[in-house]
Amino acid sequence: MKRLSVLLIATLVVTAIVAPAMAGGVAATSAQAEPACEYPVSLTDATGETVTLEEPPERIVTLNPSDANTIFEIGADDRLVGMPVGDGTSRLDAEGQTDITEDDGFTVDSETVVGLEPDIVLAGNVTPEDQIDQLREAGLTVYHFSEATSLEDVAENVALTGTLSGECDGATETLTWMDQRLDLLESAVADAEHPTVYYMMGGGFTAGEGTFQHEAMVAAGLDNIATAADIEGWEIISDEVVVEEDPNWILRTSGQFQPEIPESLEDTTAVQNEQFVTVDANDFSQPAPRIVFAMESMIETVHPDAYDTIADDLETLDADYEAGEFLPATEEETDDDVADDTDDDMGDDSSAADDDEPATTADDDSGATTDNADTIPGFGVPVAIAAVLSALGFTLRRQ
Numbered sequence: 001m002k003r004l005s006v007l008l009i010a011t012l013v014v015t016a017i018v019a020p021a022m023a024g025g026v027a028a029t030s031a032q033a034e035p036a037c038e039y040p041v042s043l044t045d046a047t048g049e050t051v052t053l054e055e056p057p058e059r060i061v062t063l064n065p066s067d068a069n070t071i072f073e074i075g076a077d078d079r080l081v082g083m084p085v086g087d088g089t090s091r092l093d094a095e096g097q098t099d100i101t102e103d104d105g106f107t108v109d110s111e112t113v114v115g116l117e118p119d120i121v122l123a124g125n126v127t128p129e130d131q132i133d134q135l136r137e138a139g140l141t142v143y144h145f146s147e148a149t150s151l152e153d154v155a156e157n158v159a160l161t162g163t164l165s166g167e168c169d170g171a172t173e174t175l176t177w178m179d180q181r182l183d184l185l186e187s188a189v190a191d192a193e194h195p196t197v198y199y200m201m202g203g204g205f206t207a208g209e210g211t212f213q214h215e216a217m218v219a220a221g222l223d224n225i226a227t228a229a230d231i232e233g234w235e236i237i238s239d240e241v242v243v244e245e246d247p248n249w250i251l252r253t254s255g256q257f258q259p260e261i262p263e264s265l266e267d268t269t270a271v272q273n274e275q276f277v278t279v280d281a282n283d284f285s286q287p288a289p290r291i292v293f294a295m296e297s298m299i300e301t302v303h304p305d306a307y308d309t310i311a312d313d314l315e316t317l318d319a320d321y322e323a324g325e326f327l328p329a330t331e332e333e334t335d336d337d338v339a340d341d342t343d344d345d346m347g348d349d350s351s352a353a354d355d356d357e358p359a360t361t362a363d364d365d366s367g368a369t370t371d372n373a374d375t376i377p378g379f380g381v382p383v384a385i386a387a388v389l390s391a392l393g394f395t396l397r398r399q
Helices: 004-015 065-073 110-115 129-137 151-165 168-188 212-219 239-245 281-285 291-302 304-308 311-322 331-346 381-391
Strands: 041-044 050-053 060-062 080-083 120-123 142-144 196-199 205-207 234-236 249-253 276-279
Touching: 041 151, 060 065, 065 080, 065 120, 065 151, 110 129, 120 129, 120 151, 129 142, 151 168, 151 212, 168 212, 168 291, 168 311, 196 205, 196 212, 196 239, 212 281, 212 291, 249 281, 276 281, 276 291, 281 291, 291 304
Parallel strands: 060 080, 060 120, 120 142, 196 249, 249 276
Antiparallel strands: 041 050, 205 234
């Protein structure tokens, strides 16, 4: 599986199109691309609309819980003025935030959104296009996210949210943390047997290939029975098919909407052995950073011995993340590091020229150099690229 850090580089440096001032609506080419948090910036959303920000937004509204969770995770909540306040955002500190939903807690109140006068409105893919049109007709800038069908798409959402909120350092930090967590989780179950699992969403629905939930289950060391049933996306699976596939485990989400196990499944291995996996509903259903916690819950329940081998590492990783250890170096810090390295080299009696093996090689026709970054688990080329970008002054910034 491609690393999330690779996706971040691709999204923030290549995919984002930066519009030069007074560009007259002409799309920028890749050769004109600048760091994503330099403005003005233009991005094409799921509706085909080119969304342009002339400067970092000071007032942000999110229409869906997943976008609100991502904004908080990357540290852009200081400029958030409106969001859905309810079960989907229950873990967030919503004090001072305007609830943009109607009395049902789900439907977005367009008048409330317009009244908040946001610089940018972030709309999840489930937002109806007619509501997007309504907000745009009211003069608002709205970015409509594409559907997240993979873990890479989840990572791309984080990167795009960093660009759209002016919080690229925070997005970089969160993606680095997600990437390292994913490395630990996948390595723990790399050699484990993958028991079968049925993801019971309720109403007969399940998630098959082409969903980020399917990828999360597979990465957590499970074999999704929806694959054998030729289910793609989110579709209904009959109880008869579930019985035929006889899952070893049944996966459900926590909360008030947790579906009951029907009597028709009582003879399955999962029910007979009482093998149930419960994950946080918000963590697993939202295309947001905390999907990695849902994966952890799966591994802890299904592969407890494997989980024990990484539990301490996960705890250390999360502590480093909370302490800001994954924030990219500022330009000043990079300059200081270069100066320190230069001083160290000047005071060292040995040099690369004295070594039998050079520290850097240039074996390919392009003359590009490589170093020992690929010896670091989970990194390699992304680390080398990130180092080059930092040296050139790329400053990207941070549930």
